[in-house]
Amino acid sequence: MATDPRAPRTPPASQAPPTSQAPPTPQDPPVPQAPEAGQPGNGQPAAGGAPLPDHRIRPTRISGMWIAIGFGAVVLLLLLIFILQNSQQVAISYLGAHGHLPLGVALLLAAVLGVLLVVAAGTARIVQLRAIARRHRQADAQRVAQGPAKP
Numbered sequence: 001m002a003t004d005p006r007a008p009r010t011p012p013a014s015q016a017p018p019t020s021q022a023p024p025t026p027q028d029p030p031v032p033q034a035p036e037a038g039q040p041g042n043g044q045p046a047a048g049g050a051p052l053p054d055h056r057i058r059p060t061r062i063s064g065m066w067i068a069i070g071f072g073a074v075v076l077l078l079l080l081i082f083i084l085q086n087s088q089q090v091a092i093s094y095l096g097a098h099g100h101l102p103l104g105v106a107l108l109l110a111a112v113l114g115v116l117l118v119v120a121a122g123t124a125r126i127v128q129l130r131a132i133a134r135r136h137r138q139a140d141a142q143r144v145a146q147g148p149a150k151p
Helices: 061-085 103-146
Strands: 089-094 097-102
Touching: 061 103, 089 103, 097 103
Parallel strands: none
Antiparallel strands: 089 097
């Protein structure tokens, strides 16, 4: 009696594991089951007839920070690659100062200084708008303190 060696082996019935499962112990948490169509929990009406609300997880500040850190890490990696690939020495002159820097560092320094100029202009505008808002609040407070205007 020859058998195929590739055929799966099945143990005899006397050695087969029992088909009934043991009841869960108190230490085992219940495993949540996905609701099927027509069951409560998937927007379908419950036994009372009212649909159950869909639960959505809102983005948090920490999740936004996590994304920003990942994006920042990628940008820093790209900058590092840029600097390493542009390592030729170049002569730099600025307002009478002379020196030599790697090309990548010089370009990165120029970009950072450009960003700082934009930040300075933005800060000046924000200070200006806050001063205007403060004057408007003071004028509104004076009007309220004077009482209603007489016709």
